[in-house]
Amino acid sequence: MSMPGADHERFRAEHPLLARAIDAILASVRETAELLRQGDSSGQVGSVNSFGDKQLKIDVKADEIIFSNLRSCGAVVTASSEERPDELDLGGQGFSVAFDPLDGSSIVDANFAVGAIFGIWRGAGLLHKTGAEQAAAAYAVYGPRTSVVLARPGRDGKLKVEELMLTEQGWLVCREDVRLGEKKVFAPANLRAAADNKAYADFVSACISEKYTLRYTGGFVPDVHHILTKGGGLFLNPTSSGAPAKLRLLYECAPIAFIVEAAGGASSNGAESVLKMKFDHLDRRTAITLGSREEVARSKHCLRA
Ligand code: FDP
Numbered sequence: 001m002s003m004p005g006a007d008h009e010r011f012r013a014e015h016p017l018l019a020r021a022i023d024a025i026l027a028s029v030r031e032t033a034e035l036l037r038q039g040d041s042s043g044q045v046g047s048v049n050s051f052g053d054k055q056l057k058i059d060v061k062a063d064e065i066i067f068s069n070l071r072s073c074g075a076v077v078t079a080s081s082e083e084r085p086d087e088l089d090l091g092g093q094g095f096s097v098a099f100d101p102l103d104g105s106s107i108v109d110a111n112f113a114v115g116a117i118f119g120i121w122r123g124a125g126l127l128h129k130t131g132a133e134q135a136a137a138a139y140a141v142y143g144p145r146t147s148v149v150l151a152r153p154g155r156d157g158k159l160k161v162e163e164l165m166l167t168e169q170g171w172l173v174c175r176e177d178v179r180l181g182e183k184k185v186f187a188p189a190n191l192r193a194a195a196d197n198k199a200y201a202d203f204v205s206a207c208i209s210e211k212y213t214l215r216y217t218g219g220f221v222p223d224v225h226h227i228l229t230k231g232g233g234l235f236l237n238p239t240s241s242g243a244p245a246k247l248r249l250l251y252e253c254a255p256i257a258f259i260v261e262a263a264g265g266a267s268s269n270g271a272e273s274v275l276k277m278k279f280d281h282l283d284r285r286t287a288i289t290l291g292s293r294e295e296v297a298r299s300k301h302c303l304r305a
Helices: 006-014 016-037 057-073 191-195 198-209 220-230 249-262 293-302
Strands: 044-048 054-056 076-081 095-103 114-122 134-142 146-153 159-167 170-175 185-188 234-237 266-268 288-291
Touching: 006 016, 006 146, 016 057, 016 095, 016 114, 016 134, 016 146, 016 159, 057 076, 057 095, 076 249, 095 249, 114 220, 114 249, 134 220, 134 249, 146 220, 146 249, 159 249, 185 198, 185 220, 191 198, 198 293, 220 234, 220 249, 220 288, 234 293, 249 266, 249 288, 266 293, 288 293
Parallel strands: 076 095, 185 234
Antiparallel strands: 044 054, 095 114, 114 134, 134 146, 146 159, 159 170, 234 288, 266 288
């Protein structure tokens, strides 16, 4: 990685191929941040991806940037993106990467913060793996500042979660050890599900009665980043028959849950940690609650109607 410091030098020496894959991600984030700054964010291209979502020009461009950097780094065998949901052979060796190149496509035109999500697995292929098997994961937040939160092997094989900031001098570590405690802050996504999921409606009412603070932007990445920045809180995306699961396990939930759990938080699909769920198919979706441990325990009963 391009960051200075003994810890990163040790990481680079112990995990040279993983460091190369992470370098490719950081280079992609830098290029995407520049693209977003140029303001080319509102035009839609005429195609739809195979899941039926409308693609924006910016999604397509960010996707191309990431594939190109992953291909040229030589450390990536297989890659798959939410925009191109196949397992593509990138010709390198070492790792497989799944990514969402631009999370928050419905809010990018409003100039809200948006993000990108990356999961990294050892070896070739992503199908039938689980989130728990990730070697590292990262997300990028494109807001007034561009930062990356990265969960990677630290000392003694333990995972380390750190935040890197993009500055004029390049990437600098701005938080060494991102940790989650308990906070009464909540981000209730897919609120339409509360219309026919009484447990969800009751949970939201209980949060209001207990004077929780609402922090919700409609972007998975910025909403989770708020929790990791403030040191606690809850993001939940319950489902119902009329409002089914939207978030994708491979491209969104598994990498984010890996980071949150590595920071001392928890995740659940209502029954178990989402890190235990297998990628039976690339488009597997899930209801999810994640964040502070006590908040996840308290909210997991309301994920499904
Ligand atoms: P979007 O559709 O804008 O891409 O990935 C799906 C997602 O955004 C998440 O980023 C976000 O948390 C969620 O959908 C928001 O859903 P609701 O608007 O239904 O709450």
